[in-house]
Amino acid sequence: MDSHLDHLFEFLRFQSISADSTYQNNVNACADWLNGYLNDSGLSSEVIQTPGNPLIVAKNKHQEGRKTLLIYGHYDVQPVDPLDLWETPPFEPTIIDNKIRCRGSADNKGQMFVYVSALKDLIKEGKEPDLNLILLFEGEEEIGSPSLAPYLTANKEKFNCDVIAISDTGMIAPQTPTMDYGLRGVACLELTLTGPKTDLHSGLYGGTVKNPGSALSEIISSLHDKDGKVAIEGFYTDVLAIEPWEKEMWADEPKLADAEFQSSAQAPELFGEKGFSAAERLWVRPTAEVNGMGYGYQGEGSKTVIGSSAFAKLSFRLVPNQDPDHILELAVKHLQAHCPAGVSLNIELEHSGKPYLMDPHSAFGQSAQRALEKAFGSKPVLVRGGGSIPIVQDMKEILGADSLMLGLCLPDSKIHAPNENLPVENFVKGIEMAKILFEELSST
Amino acid sequence: MDSHLDHLFEFLRFQSISADSTYQNNVNACADWLNGYLNDSGLSSEVIQTPGNPLIVAKNKHQEGRKTLLIYGHYDVQPVDPLDLWETPPFEPTIIDNKIRCRGSADNKGQMFVYVSALKDLIKEGKEPDLNLILLFEGEEEIGSPSLAPYLTANKEKFNCDVIAISDTGMIAPQTPTMDYGLRGVACLELTLTGPKTDLHSGLYGGTVKNPGSALSEIISSLHDKDGKVAIEGFYTDVLAIEPWEKEMWADEPKLADAEFQSSAQAPELFGEKGFSAAERLWVRPTAEVNGMGYGYQGEGSKTVIGSSAFAKLSFRLVPNQDPDHILELAVKHLQAHCPAGVSLNIELEHSGKPYLMDPHSAFGQSAQRALEKAFGSKPVLVRGGGSIPIVQDMKEILGADSLMLGLCLPDSKIHAPNENLPVENFVKGIEMAKILFEELSST
Numbered sequence: 001m002d003s004h005l006d007h008l009f010e011f012l013r014f015q016s017i018s019a020d021s022t023y024q025n026n027v028n029a030c031a032d033w034l035n036g037y038l039n040d041s042g043l044s045s046e047v048i049q050t051p052g053n054p055l056i057v058a059k060n061k062h063q064e065g066r067k068t069l070l071i072y073g074h075y076d077v078q079p080v081d082p083l084d085l086w087e088t089p090p091f092e093p094t095i096i097d098n099k100i101r102c103r104g105s106a107d108n109k110g111q112m113f114v115y116v117s118a119l120k121d122l123i124k125e126g127k128e129p130d131l132n133l134i135l136l137f138e139g140e141e142e143i144g145s146p147s148l149a150p151y152l153t154a155n156k157e158k159f160n161c162d163v164i165a166i167s168d169t170g171m172i173a174p175q176t177p178t179m180d181y182g183l184r185g186v187a188c189l190e191l192t193l194t195g196p197k198t199d200l201h202s203g204l205y206g207g208t209v210k211n212p213g214s215a216l217s218e219i220i221s222s223l224h225d226k227d228g229k230v231a232i233e234g235f236y237t238d239v240l241a242i243e244p245w246e247k248e249m250w251a252d253e254p255k256l257a258d259a260e261f262q263s264s265a266q267a268p269e270l271f272g273e274k275g276f277s278a279a280e281r282l283w284v285r286p287t288a289e290v291n292g293m294g295y296g297y298q299g300e301g302s303k304t305v306i307g308s309s310a311f312a313k314l315s316f317r318l319v320p321n322q323d324p325d326h327i328l329e330l331a332v333k334h335l336q337a338h339c340p341a342g343v344s345l346n347i348e349l350e351h352s353g354k355p356y357l358m359d360p361h362s363a364f365g366q367s368a369q370r371a372l373e374k375a376f377g378s379k380p381v382l383v384r385g386g387g388s389i390p391i392v393q394d395m396k397e398i399l400g401a402d403s404l405m406l407g408l409c410l411p412d413s414k415i416h417a418p419n420e421n422l423p424v425e426n427f428v429k430g431i432e433m434a435k436i437l438f439e440e441l442s443s444t
Numbered sequence: 445m446d447s448h449l450d451h452l453f454e455f456l457r458f459q460s461i462s463a464d465s466t467y468q469n470n471v472n473a474c475a476d477w478l479n480g481y482l483n484d485s486g487l488s489s490e491v492i493q494t495p496g497n498p499l500i501v502a503k504n505k506h507q508e509g510r511k512t513l514l515i516y517g518h519y520d521v522q523p524v525d526p527l528d529l530w531e532t533p534p535f536e537p538t539i540i541d542n543k544i545r546c547r548g549s550a551d552n553k554g555q556m557f558v559y560v561s562a563l564k565d566l567i568k569e570g571k572e573p574d575l576n577l578i579l580l581f582e583g584e585e586e587i588g589s590p591s592l593a594p595y596l597t598a599n600k601e602k603f604n605c606d607v608i609a610i611s612d613t614g615m616i617a618p619q620t621p622t623m624d625y626g627l628r629g630v631a632c633l634e635l636t637l638t639g640p641k642t643d644l645h646s647g648l649y650g651g652t653v654k655n656p657g658s659a660l661s662e663i664i665s666s667l668h669d670k671d672g673k674v675a676i677e678g679f680y681t682d683v684l685a686i687e688p689w690e691k692e693m694w695a696d697e698p699k700l701a702d703a704e705f706q707s708s709a710q711a712p713e714l715f716g717e718k719g720f721s722a723a724e725r726l727w728v729r730p731t732a733e734v735n736g737m738g739y740g741y742q743g744e745g746s747k748t749v750i751g752s753s754a755f756a757k758l759s760f761r762l763v764p765n766q767d768p769d770h771i772l773e774l775a776v777k778h779l780q781a782h783c784p785a786g787v788s789l790n791i792e793l794e795h796s797g798k799p800y801l802m803d804p805h806s807a808f809g810q811s812a813q814r815a816l817e818k819a820f821g822s823k824p825v826l827v828r829g830g831g832s833i834p835i836v837q838d839m840k841e842i843l844g845a846d847s848l849m850l851g852l853c854l855p856d857s858k859i860h861a862p863n864e865n866l867p868v869e870n871f872v873k874g875i876e877m878a879k880i881l882f883e884e885l886s887s888t
Contacts, residue, residue: 184647186647186748188746188748190746195711195712196709196710196711197710197711198710200709201831201860202731202733202735202759202761203628203630203761203829203830203831203832204726204830204831205705205709205726205830206726206731206733206759206761206830207716207717207725207726207729207730207731207761207830208705208706208709208714208715208716208722208725208726209709209711209714209715209716210672210711210713210715211733211734213664213733213734213735213736213737213756214664214665214667214668214733214734216661216737217660217661217662217664217665217734217737218661218665220657220658220661221658221661221662221665223658224658228654261649261652262652265640265644265649265652265653266640266641266642267639267640267641267653267654267786268639268786268787268788269654269785269786270652270653270786271652271653271654271785271786272651272652272653273651278652281651281652282648282649282650282651282652285651286651287646287650287651289646289650289655289657289658289748289750290655290657290658290661290739290740291646291657291740291741291746291747291748291749291750291751292657292739292740292741292742292747292749292751293657293660293661293737293738293739293740293742293754294737294738294739294742295734295736295737295738296734296735296736296737296757297735297736297757298736298737298738298755298757301794302632302634302735302757302759302794302795303735303736303757304630304632304733304735304759305735305736306733306735307735307736310737311742312657313740313741313742313746313747315646315650315746315748317646317647317650317651341713341715342711342712342713342714342715343712344712350745350746351746385647386647386648386649386650386651387645387647387648388647416645
């Protein structure tokens with residue numbers, strides 16, 4: 001085990017930040033190291049160049065008649081700022097309170113490395129899984145995976161598989177094995193409202209022209225009704241209703257009570273669509289969120305100005321069977337219809353990704369749950385994810401395979417934030433889980 | 445005249461920026477220069493220290509039985525940024541297209557200097573006005589005149605006067621003498637809505653908590669009804685109705701047509717309270733304006749975040765007989781009543797100032813209009829101002845005297861902006877106007 005941790009630490013030390021091109025050499029060095037490690041472990045690995053960062057693809061010797069498992073992960077990490085909030089150097093792995101603290105420890109190097117470590121053990125012990133394996137690790141997940149889906153589409157046959165395993169989500173609480181069988185999709189846009197050609201003195205013009213800040217407030221507040229329901233016409237038309245068994249399952253799990261979500265959000269109270277629990281609002285209901293707004297004077301004190309323009313950044317979280325392009329069309333139509341007089345509206349569409357849903361009671365789903373239960377000693381909780389991993393639905397559509405999402409990080413693993421960490425225990429039990437998963441899937 | 449311009453240029457070269465303490469020496473040097481110039485011109489001037497920048501107070505020899513005229517102006521100027529938009533150095537007076545271009549040329553050094561120059565001429569020629577004169581020039585107008593009202597209150601007897609003259613407003617068009625007989629007041633506040641304790645991932649929490657950006661939009665859009673009328677309860681209760689003669693006078697003046705205001709605002713269309721012309725909305729109707737808003741992620745691209753808090757800066761422009769403190773009370777009550785569930789509201793009150801109104805048909809008002817007409821060769825247009833000069837109503841309350849506002853700058857004088865300028869003609873005719881005003885007032 002110490003040897004696995006040592007190698008993980010080597011892997012973690014690479015500053016493989018994909019969002020900042022000044023780290024390009026580190027990204028490449030990290031990919032090369034991973035490729036070498038996989039080859040040394042007894043797999044046949046290659047570095048595949050893309051228009052962006054390289055993919056690492058490793059396989060064992062494939063044999064007819066075996067199931068094929070694709071393991072997906074990513075070796076790129078988020079930027080580390082604000083640096084001053086880190087209590088240890090962000091790229092120097094440090095064990096504190098039995099947690100591995102380092103950028104990438106949870107998202108995703110630490111999690112993907114459980115599969116690598118499990119395979120290394122098994123190959124060394126001559127117990128190679130009775131599966132055809134494809135390990136697929138990308139270096140652009142944190143910037144939206146621009147190169148992966150096109151590469152998969154163009155090279156489908158290379159990635160033919162029966163099922164996919166991903167550990168890039170989380171447990172709902174410590175010691176609580178969790179399987180995500182769904183994800184929300186996402187669609188983003190930015191809107192700008194422009195009134196007067198330049199900023200105006202609010203004394204000399206106030207009352208005679210439409211204030212773009214007021215106009216922005218009107219258009220943003222038109223997105224929801226008073227009960228928090230999205231007011232865009234047709235927004236809910238394609239929404240798949242929650243299944244009775246899901247409703248019951250979540251209602252029965254005390255760790256999914258509304259109070260738990262409120263405490264985790266550190267919010268004065270919960271708010272959202274009437275008639276749904278917090279878990280339901282998060283996993284089976286779509287949202288419209290404003291993520292940023294800017295207008296006029298934002299410095300100290302007051303400046304009596306009417307700003308020339310105001311902007312807002314919006315994102316929609318989508319559930320099956322909503323289509324991001326269709327939702328963006330409806331949103332644009334709504335914004336146009338609700339644009340107040342006296343300002344002009346400009347909309348830029350940003351990134352989007354589809355929602356995902358699998359049947360957790362499928363044969364593969366049950367195998368995954370058995371692996372979680374055996375490794376962690378209790379029945380896994382079945383959840384959907386509120387966030388988005390667009391590549392999961394892309395892989396479903398391109399490769400025709402479902403993804404078993406077996407998250408190992410915890411609610412306080414601080415992914416994307418300072419002091420990111422992963423409990424040593426989750427790493428150790430994660431390797432055990434991977435080994436059991438191989439066994440379970442080979443006999444599914 | 446060349447000599448007056450030369451002296452004005454000396455005055456303009458002082459970088460007397462009151463908002464930035466690094467210019468403190470320049471402010472003091474400017475005050476000292478002005479004091480010396482007034483003494484050299486034959487007046488008895490002194491520098492009066494205040495907790496802030498010095499006041500300059502100059503008098504002629506007062507005699508029993510004469511009217512007393514107080515002339516108010518300010519020698520401090522606005523900052524000059526953005527510097528790169530200046531086509532000439534901001535503190536090097538340059539005549540371009542028959543306009544004096546320099547920071548302070550219009551606001552207010554160039555305008556106040558017409559009175560100084562007129563007096564210098566008259567004293568030199570032995571034609572000193574038959575008036576007791578008090579020249580009062582402050583150095584903190586651009587930062588809200590914090591020292592002046594307290595000083596006047598504590599030294600009332602020193603400033604006893606019958607009427608006040610101020611040239612710190614503007615003409616509605618070139619060659620169009622204009623008298624402002626009213627000003628709007630102002631009251632500012634900043635509000636902050638706080639939801640979750642820290643920023644949250646909008647995928648992992650979106651739909652379960654109130655979004656502070658949405659909440660801000662709701663509360664801001666609650667400030668107006670659909671027709672642009674302020675929706676705060678009691679907001680209009682104390683508003684003095686427009687007089688029929690004002691309505692008629694403004695409707696009859698082609699330079700005050702709605703189209704002129706729209707063209708000046710460079711806005712796609714005008715917008716405001718139904719049933720009022722642009723001039724009326726600007727001068728006899730109060731407003732609620734949002735001057736700034738900030739929330740969440742405002743950088744490039746998208747970041748799927750729910751910000752912890754959102755803020756807005758509001759200002760209200762007030763008309764007689766609205767009281768700023770009372771309006772702020774009503775506004776706070778409204779904001780509290782309209783604060784959405786799920787966020788907490790914090791309000792900081794900022795600066796305020798009272799509206800002002802005088803009777804332009806009073807004896808002094810008529811004298812002022814005769815001076816404008818004689819100097820500029822056409823009947824002056826009577827307007828009210830949409831902006832605020834709180835010291836005007838303060839002087840009314842402390843000294844009991846009305847202010848004759850005889851503005852000399854033009855709509856494109858670019859006050860507070862790069863390339864500030866004043867037509868040479870307005871400076872020359874302004875000196876003439878001051879001389880006639882002295883004569884008119886002495887016989888009023």
